[in-house]
Amino acid sequence: xxxxxxxxxxxxxxxxxxxxxxxxxxxxxxxxxxxxxxxxxxxxxxxxxxxxxxxxxxxxxxxxxxxxxxxxxxxxxxxxxxxxxxxxxxxxxxxxxxxxxxxxxxxxxxxxxxxx
RNA sequence: UAAAGCAGCCGGAUAAUCGCGCAUUGCGCUAAUCAGUAUCGAAAGAUACAACUUGUAAUUACAGGGAUUAACAAUGUGAGGAAAGUCCGUGCAUCCAAGGACAGAUCGCCGGGGAAACCCCGGACGGCGUGAGCCGGUGGAUAGGACCACAGAAAACAUACUGCUAACGGCUAUUUAGUACGAGCGAUGGUGCAACGGCGAGGUAAGAGCUCACCGGCGAUGUCGAGAGGCAUCGGCCAGGCAACCCCCGAUAGGAUGCAAGAUUAACUUGAAGGCUAUAAAGGCUGUCCGCCAACUUCAGAAAUAUCGCUAGAGAUUGCGAGUAAUCGCAAUACCAGACAGAUGAUUAUCUAUAAACAGAACACGGCUUACGGGCUGCUUUAUUUU
RNA sequence: GGGCGAUUAGCGCAGUUGGUAGCGCAUCACAUUGACGUUGUGAGGGUCACGUGUUCGAGUCACGUAUCGCCCA
Numbered sequence: 001x002x003x004x005x006x007x008x009x010x011x012x013x014x015x016x017x018x019x020x021x022x023x024x025x026x027x028x029x030x031x032x033x034x035x036x037x038x039x040x041x042x043x044x045x046x047x048x049x050x051x052x053x054x055x056x057x058x059x060x061x062x063x064x065x066x067x068x069x070x071x072x073x074x075x076x077x078x079x080x081x082x083x084x085x086x087x088x089x090x091x092x093x094x095x096x097x098x099x100x101x102x103x104x105x106x107x108x109x110x111x112x113x114x115x116x
Numbered sequence: 117u118a119a120a121g122c123a124g125c126c127g128g129a130u131a132a133u134c135g136c137g138c139a140u141u142g143c144g145c146u147a148a149u150c151a152g153u154a155u156c157g158a159a160a161g162a163u164a165c166a167a168c169u170u171g172u173a174a175u176u177a178c179a180g181g182g183a184u185u186a187a188c189a190a191u192g193u194g195a196g197g198a199a200a201g202u203c204c205g206u207g208c209a210u211c212c213a214a215g216g217a218c219a220g221a222u223c224g225c226c227g228g229g230g231a232a233a234c235c236c237c238g239g240a241c242g243g244c245g246u247g248a249g250c251c252g253g254u255g256g257a258u259a260g261g262a263c264c265a266c267a268g269a270a271a272a273c274a275u276a277c278u279g280c281u282a283a284c285g286g287c288u289a290u291u292u293a294g295u296a297c298g299a300g301c302g303a304u305g306g307u308g309c310a311a312c313g314g315c316g317a318g319g320u321a322a323g324a325g326c327u328c329a330c331c332g333g334c335g336a337u338g339u340c341g342a343g344a345g346g347c348a349u350c351g352g353c354c355a356g357g358c359a360a361c362c363c364c365c366g367a368u369a370g371g372a373u374g375c376a377a378g379a380u381u382a383a384c385u386u387g388a389a390g391g392c393u394a395u396a397a398a399g400g401c402u403g404u405c406c407g408c409c410a411a412c413u414u415c416a417g418a419a420a421u422a423u424c425g426c427u428a429g430a431g432a433u434u435g436c437g438a439g440u441a442a443u444c445g446c447a448a449u450a451c452c453a454g455a456c457a458g459a460u461g462a463u464u465a466u467c468u469a470u471a472a473a474c475a476g477a478a479c480a481c482g483g484c485u486u487a488c489g490g491g492c493u494g495c496u497u498u499a500u501u502u503u
Numbered sequence: 504g505g506g507c508g509a510u511u512a513g514c515g516c517a518g519u520u521g522g523u524a525g526c527g528c529a530u531c532a533c534a535u536u537g538a539c540g541u542u543g544u545g546a547g548g549g550u551c552a553c554g555u556g557u558u559c560g561a562g563u564c565a566c567g568u569a570u571c572g573c574c575c576a
């Protein structure tokens with residue numbers, strides 16, 4: 001889990017980020033990016049796994065946790081590329097990514113941020 | 117030893133590095149903010165200074181003391197046996213109704229437990245299994261109605277149909293005999309899931325519980341039992357199935373909606389209605405009256421990333437006692453998730469049986485049902501072997 | 504989180520006092536035509552989502568399971 005200040009929480013913010021339609025996809029994970037920010041505030045991140053992806057809550061939670069942990073470790077290492085220029089980021093997991101382990105998820109997230 | 121049956125338990129552990137939710141405490145020379153003034157906020161509300169209080173001096177001065185938010189630090193704590201399905205029941209909340217009856221609903225062997233339940237325990241009966249055991253929505257079919265396809269004479273009424281009988285009366289012939297007209301009979305009909313008991317013997321003109329033995333079912337009496345019911349004796353043969361179809365009988369319950377229930381705050385801006393009346397108070401146009409506007413009241417809209425509901429309980433653990441048991445009583449101990457884009461994770465090492473099953477709290481609780489890798493314990497049954 | 508509904512042929516749907524499962528389109532064959540289309544005639548195709556029970560008998564009645572869909576801010 002990330003601290004609260006890093007999390008994207010507002011429903012309107014989610015809708016606004018989706019509306020930009022600036023997205024990248026790899027290995028069952030889709031990254032949506034918001035507008036480039038003007039003020040120096042923290043970039044906020046949301047993680048989404050739909051109920052349609054898998055029926056059981058345990059597997060959905062597992063994927064969200066892996067994505068979160070990957071993002072946290074990348075943020076900690078400092079090699080965030082251009083991602084911190086954006087106001088908001090959303091990672092959406094699909095059924096392809098469900099069975100992958102932590103290292104695979106980490107590489108995918110890293111690759112997505114690199115392409116941003 | 118093997119195969120079964122029943123009951124119960126566990127649902128990885130330890131260490132290192134990084135990381136999250138909540139609670140408490142700390143931190144004011146980390147930052148921001150705060151009563152009457154000042155500030156934040158839509159509001160509820162929150163707070164430095166002042167006041168108050170403590171200490172030191174002595175009438176005024178100095179020092180300390182509060183809280184919130186964010187960040188930081190420390191400590192504590194943090195998913196299940198099913199948290200699941202939402203199949204039952206209850207608390208809790210709002211709305212409707214409040215008196216009585218009917219309709220409708222739910223339940224249905226007996227006794228006990230429980231707040232209640234499509235709940236649990238013990239027993240009865242029926243069925244299954246060699247057995248330990250398991251399964252069962254199991255009241256009433258002479259209160260009444262409906263239905264029972266096809267087949268069959270007939271599916272409930274046995275009054276019909278198909279038949280049987282020459283003992284009796286009649287008729288023909290007149291000794292024997294013949295004839296189903298009267299009369300008697302309910303065996304024959306083999307279809308069906310099911311045919312007003314079954315099977316054998318006696319009996320007869322033909323037959324028939326008409327009589328008898330055995331079996332099945334029904335009723336009465338006696339006896340055992342708290343009761344469902346068991347056992348024994350006697351009696352008479354009239355008693356199809358179906359109530360998880362309507363129904364009858366008995367019992368139970370206010371109904372509906374569900375925490376996205378609902379409560380607090382009610383700015384803002386928009387619309388509609390009420391209202392200047394009796395009483396108290398009462399702004400503006402104009403001193404008074406009328407009238408109009410504002411204020412006021414009600415409803416709706418919009419604003420939920422606010423606060424509460426939100427977890428101390430029909431609870432948990434341990435011990436003792438009552439009871440066959442479900443369960444109940446008493447005592448002690450500790451407080452043990454409370455989020456709101458939603459907390460338990462990642463990596464590495466070691467151990468054990470190779471860490472590998474089903475699976476994530478969302479108001480709470482009691483059940484039921486379903487899913488589940490592997491392991492452990494106790495009791496019981498059957499089979500085999502050894503002593 | 505809570506509350507509801509549906510599942511029948513390849514597709515879309517009927518099916519009530521429980522008694523031989525149907526309709527339309529599609530598929531196949533034949534006829535018609537020089538050929539195709541249209542049209543006509545006929546045929547095939549079903550675990551009534553799955554399981555257990557009640558019943559002589561279940562698509563229908565009762566209970567459980569699975570899948571899909573809808574509503575509530």
